[in-house]
Amino acid sequence: MAITSFQVQNILRTYARQLSRGQRLARNRAATQSAPTDQVNISIEARRKQVIEKITSEIVTNIGSRIPGLSQGMGAVEDQALRQLSEEYGKQLDIHQDESSGQLFFKVVDQEKGEVIEDLPAEESNKLQERLFTITQKIVDQNMI
Template sequence: MTIKPFQVQNMLRHYGQHLDQGRRMARYRMLLQRASPEDVVNLSQDGRRKQLVEKIAAEIMDSLMVSGSSNPVVLEIKEELEREFGFGMEFRYLPLEPELQILRKEGEELTEVVGEEKQTILQRFWRITLAKVNETML
């Protein structure tokens, strides 16, 4: 029996999606365990909107950007980041690593962005994502 390369790639893609989903579920479980009944707060409509925008922005950063989504909002965010910093970027999680990895694309070569530059990119990534989500929500 021969196994074709696209079958291997498909299997690896699905495995990566399962890893991403597992990470998200673990984070949500930790947040739920920390929450207590006294933590319930009534928010105004603006507060609820802000909370929803932040939740969607976090989901875009945690999963959609990493999965290579073709969502127009995700593509706009990525283009704006690349335009501001002047190089192509790839986002991914390494197996068993909770932290997002940012890779600088220079031709075919990928190098990891670390330190203060990574923090600057992540901060700008968060601000751009919040702004895009806020402007696209009704």
């Protein structure tokens, strides 16, 4: 069996490609290893604060996305936060979330009849939403182990 010059050249070309590919990979590995890696170490307190803020955001969103006038389906934290906000405001409050903007709007509810007395303006709703977030954050912080 005879080996042609074409076959030898083909083998040499393949071997040269493998060598150059290996050299490129080695250079890339060396460049990657020598480059400083960005690593952020945060303290346990900062991590706890991040978790509390995330949980609080989810709870406030859940309060706003519930069925208006139906507070029985909410969890203990949601009930407690809304109850405390209502006590601070001095009137029974109910919340609904605008589906298009995701913003919370507050309503004053008659405790005896369960009917909406008035819709609060956007500025006041924004202030109440900030206060609701703060109240919920404190409740979550107290409940975390």
